[in-house]
Amino acid sequence: MLGARGKVGAEVCRAVESADDTELVAAVDAGDDVEELVRAGAEVVVDFTHPDVVMDNLRFCIEHGIHAVVGTTGFDQSRLDQLETWLVDAPGVGVLVAPNFSIGAILMMRFAAQAAPFFDSVEVVELHHPDKADAPSGTARRTAELIAAARREAGSAPMPDATSTGLEGARGADVDGVRVHGLRIRGLVAHQEVVLGAAGETLTIRHDSLDRVSFTPGVMVGVRSIGDHPGLTVGLDAFLDIG
Ligand SMILES: NC(=O)C1=CN([C@@H]2O[C@H](COP(=O)(O)OP(=O)(O)OC[C@H]3O[C@@H](n4cnc5c(N)ncnc54)[C@H](OP(=O)(O)O)[C@@H]3O)[C@@H](O)[C@H]2O)C=CC1
Ligand SMILES: O=C(O)C1=N[C@H](C(=O)O)C[C@H](O)C1
DSSP states (O other): OBSTTSHHHHHHHHHHHHSSSOOOOOOBOTTSOTTHHHHTTOSEEEEOSOTTTHHHHHHHHHHTTOEEEEOOOOOOHHHHHHHHHHHHTOTTOEEEEOSOOOHHHHHHHHHHHHHGGGSSEEEEEEEEOTTOOOSSOHHHHHHHHHHHHHHHHHTOOOOOOOOOSOOTTTTOEEETTEEEEEEEOTTOOEEEEEEEEETTEEEEEEEEEOSGGGGHHHHHHHHHHGGGOOEEEESGGGGSOOO
């Protein structure tokens, strides 16, 4: 485990230790020697650290032939391309990058993409605890990309928006043409709403992670599956039987 003393890392350590078919061989956090992963013979590394350090961690894992299950966010296309490049020299190694491991969040993204072509307007609102480093959240970024792809494929018209003047940021970030708004509120964990609208109606799809245990079943699916999936996989959907 990389990020073993972090909020999610601590939950993952508990899940790995309490399962019959997995063993926690190394619990590494900031300041610890990453070589411990190799000395301990880790077959799979789970990374819940920080966007600033995750790429160095993954280069280390790939170079040492260790599969990786990555929850850390802050990934854009250039980072994913970099991982693909490193993986060319390590053909047996699998890396899973999943912006959200909770089954509810994965379904929320699916439902949003499915609904998006049926409405004129779609915007994403993500709400998180204020200790979060990245904005928008990885989940919101991925949701917006999926919505944009679904609308492109359906030939949807551009979304209506008459804004011609306003304060910078007031309309959120533009991710692939989809507006994403971020709130950072003490007391929250991880929440997201996708708000869709057409003449005379709106549809709101909301997901709430109320506790970080919501992420661990999905992480365990990733840990058990990644060895059979060499190369880069983005999103846990590929390992779930959800069509
Ligand atoms: N994909 C998903 O389902 C989810 C993803 N996340 C993402 O996971 C990441 C971590 O979230 P969270 O647990 O809340 O954050 P935390 O800050 O609670 O935990 C991160 C931990 O990683 C440690 N760390 C920092 N640098 C290194 C390093 N080089 N090697 C090993 N450990 C290191 C930190 O130490 P220190 O504090 O001393 O710097 C800290 O203990 C974030 O990017 C978050 O967005 C979160 C929830 C779910
Ligand atoms: O930092 C968090 O807490 C979370 N990060 C992930 C993200 O950026 O989407 C997943 C979840 O939202 C919790």
